[in-house]
Amino acid sequence: MNFVELRAYAIAGKIDELNLISMEGGIYLLEARMHGAAYPLSDAHDKMVHLRSVEHARQMLHAFPSLPFNLVHTLVHDEMCGLGANVEGNLKVPIAFRSAWHH
Secondary structure, three states, X not given: OOHHHHHHHHHXXXXXXXXXXXXXXXXXXXXXXXXXXXXXXXXXXXXXXXXXXXXXXHHHOOOOOOOOEEEEEOOHHHHHOOOOOOHHHOEEEEOOOOOOOOO
């Protein structure tokens, strides 16, 4: 899903939540969830959009209607210890859609 589509779905009220996924190396990926499916944000060339921080995501989304917004940390420790990949084991924390620093 590209940025224009994401915004249109958000304005139409079709997005259930946005998840900002924290990856190794300080990279964040944004995904929209609609009807139980995940749609990662991609650019015009279908490459995943890499964000720098929570604030960077908030800046990108400033013109969007307020949505449930979560920070998701993938837990690589489980995979490293041989326990297998467990999507439910990820740490998902609700965060404010708007920054407290900007009004």
